Amino acid sequence: MTAEIEQKALGPFAALIGAPDGRKRLNTPSLILDLDVFDANVARMQAICDANGVNLRPHAKSHKSSRIAQAQREAGAIGVCCATINEAEAMAVAGVGGLLITAPLVTDVKISRLCDLCARAPDTMAVIDNADNALALSAAFAGRPALNVLVDLDIGHHRTGAVDPAAAFKLARMIAATPNLTLQGVQAYGGHFQHIPDAAKRGAAAAQGREQLKALLALMRDAQLETGIVTGAGTGTHGLDGSSGVFTEIQAGSYIFMDAEYATINYEGGDWPFGFSLFVQTSVLSANLPTQVTTDAGTKSFALNGPPPRIVSASLHGAAYGFAGDEHGRVMLEHGMGRPQIGERLECIVSHCDPTVCLYDYFVCVRGQKVVDVWKIDARGRA
Structure with a gap:
């Protein structure tokens, strides 16, 4: 990645650092680290x-x-x-x-x-x-x-x-x-x-x-x-x-x-002592069908050698996330679920963390809704 291209890639993230609602304004799909x-x-x-x-x-x-x-x-x-x-x-x-x-x-x-x-x-x-x-x-x-x-x-x-x-x-x-x-x-x-x-x-x-x-x-x-x-x-x-x-x-x-x-996986002492800190944020880009919406995070955004991603956003918590191609995801809407609008952001616990990370160039680091930093994933993609 040339310096010019890297600066352009970082630009949208850098502009959101410190913004109280920066987490809701990310370019998607993005890899979020809480x-x-x-x-x-x-x-x-x-x-x-x-x-x-x-x-x-x-x-x-x-x-x-x-x-x-x-x-x-x-x-x-x-x-x-x-x-x-x-x-x-x-x-x-x-x-x-x-x-x-x-x-x-x-x-x-x-x-x-x-x-x-x-x-x-x-x-x-x-x-x-x-x-x-x-x-x-x-x-x-x-x-x-x-x-x-x-x-x-x-x-x-x-x-x-x-x-x-x-x-x-x-x-x-x-x-x-x-x-x-x-x-x-x-x-x-x-x-x-x-x-x-x-x-x-x-x-x-x-x-x-x-x-x-x-x-x-x-x-x-x-x-x-x-x-x-x-x-x-x-x-x-x-x-x-x-x-x-x-x-x-x-x-x-x-x-x-x-x-x-x-x-x-069951932990031997009850609940796992570690929480979920890694998420992929995706946007709804089509909502024309009554039983599903389409997102902008497909098989190029999540590792495929694990369970399906888990949606944690309150509006669709528990809905099934599937893949509709390289660039697209599919969320199946069950009876009684709220219907998301186009542009709405959804966040998912990743399927398998290690191979998901290597699909991205940066962690977008957040505390609450605020973007506080951007960390480069500098050991990926090296030949």
């Missing part, structure tokens, strides 16, 4: 981790924003997790430290970029789940400060990670003996646990994952291998894993926003 709820979510997760005696290294893949990462660091987080080298580079450029890249970097291009990244941010860590990758990283970091790495253990997600504790232990021993790499501990992320709707079943599944992790840690400690960092868990299991005594840090990400997917 800072009152966001601030409370950030503080609450940090307090939970502090109470459990674990560090918080929240996942930047949820927000892709160095501004949010800085807010999390200021609240007490020891760094941030990044799913990609792209995200990590954006964080480093903004001066965010304590970076952990949670997926293996295996291609020559990405390994080269990792070398450059570590020159800028020396405390960056990477994960390894394969001996060949360990050797490639060792060769790339010859003549450079050693790369800090974690051995990645698959605890059932079957996405990345050594396949079992024995394989992970073998890899850890190899890493510890390989030049230019410094073993710092273990990653064991159970992404498949986070959205199990029933709290008891989610807890049982997470406990099984921890048993695999404990088996690996026992092997490593017997061999006097480094286990100082044990990282994993997410929003869905933050309390269970954080209080288990197994993990030293938590990778939760979605807690700052929450979404329609988490709204379908």
